Amino acid sequence: MIATVFVAIYLAAVLYIGIFAFRGKRGSGAEDFFLAGRSLGGFVFLFSLFGTHMTAFAILGSSGHAFQNGIVTYGLMASSSALVVPLLLLFAGTRIWSLGKRYGFMTPVQIFRDRWECGHIGTAIFAVQALLLLPYIIIGVMGGGTAMQAVSGGFVPYWLGGAVVAIVVMSYVFFGGMRGTAWVNTFQTLLFLSFGAIAIVVIGQGMGGFAPAMERILADPATAPLLSRERFPAAVFFSYTFIPLSAIAFPHIGIFCLTANRVTQFRRTVILYPLCLLFIWLPCVYLGVAANAAPEIPKTARDAVLLNLLGLHSPEWLAGILGAGIMAAVMASDSQILALSTMFTEDVFAYYGHRERFGEKAQVHVGRLFVIGVTATAYAIAQRAPASIFELASQYAFSGYAALSPLVLAALFWRRSTKWGALASTLWVAASVAGIAWIQAVIPAPPPGPPVPVWTPGGIGVIARTASGTAVFGMLPVAAMTIGSALVMAVVSVMTPPPTDAAIRRYFRD
């Protein structure tokens, strides 16, 4: 009950910040609603960008994954991102910002359309990006319901928790636009950054110190491998370094890059991004692993492992505050909903002439209605479909966006890239995501152990079905998908006419 009260206070604070705070700074145009008037500065840009990139997985999923797989989780998802994501922000994010400032772009598709002088190909890219983004939004709504139910100890049922979270998110996105969303994300990031530090102290004391816990894990042959990576294939570990490439292709990150008031805001973000990752992921992964030393935690706990540890080792009032921290991480679908709304109104509504016909105010109204429509649809689907389907879909989406990264990088850095190369790369990504989904739908997953060969031309194991998914050349499919996407972009581009000199001059210095 106390935990429910803290979460209610947290949700009220989020609503206040998103809707009422900073109201005086608001203008009325589309750029103000969708991009906060390109005015974000200071720590708001850093924390809101970081909060936008982190999903529920950063706290609940990482500890659940570490509980089952051990310390490998940190290397798979955090330290690889610590190198790749800031590099992308430094070299690609700053260029996206500059192009937005110079030419008024509000979405990545607008850059593609202008850079490659194309129309409908841009619409095809929009369709693939939007389809890959939907599962995230649905997962976010589901996460809200599940977390509310767990934090309140069952006091708030799943359907009600999901509805409350969806309405809160919808309200501040609807009223606050990008400015409200950015300030809420900043507040949420500060909350879940503090969560890690507090949780590790409280749980560490409750467990009687971490050193004895580690010795207990090492003493049991069943759990000792969790403290090394001996059970994890090195090739799969390597292929995880492709996943963070998705960051620059995510529309919500691309759009966020356009919100900074000056390019110098990227400096602080690029340098502090790895440290933010360290502060949130290291405690969560470590606590997930350490939970194996607590016999009270059931082996089926998975993503609820942190909530279980808090229930065991912290007083109820503190569990309530920490529960609010967990809610902060779960409510990450705001920027994705806003990104989808921005993309729809700019890349479809405005592009096909409706802004000229109905005016800019109508565009903002359509964007707001779109926010309601997307949130309501996501809630309706989340109530009916099993979570596992969308968990799988979001895995495909990560790989899909990583494989779309050559598209972004080619637009920004390769003069000779063409619209046909971009189309081919997009179709490759759509086909490969659909292909992997089809393989996993028709071939049942084998039990944990050696993978089952699916396609072995000439005795070479190309595709195999594994217990957790699909392997291509013994690695995650994302590696082959991304390399394939880059190759397709390169080959088709050199085979087709180059862009006009006028288009190239707009993007590249002589």
Add this chain to the structure above:
Amino acid sequence: MPLAILVAVLYVLHQDFWNWKDARPLVFGFLPVGLFYHGVYTLACAALMALLCKYAWPAHLDDPEEPGA
């Protein structure tokens, strides 16, 4: 160029096969060596980013009238 090499070296160092099968030593008595390594690796990434921002910052982008690259 030296910074590009540094980026490549750090990318390679992510694949720390020499720690693969070891849990010990437990650094500070409670941190498995593989996890400690990747924590330090993350700090090294932050340091590299500071160097890149100092010596490889795309300064021409500071002026929005300049073309994108």
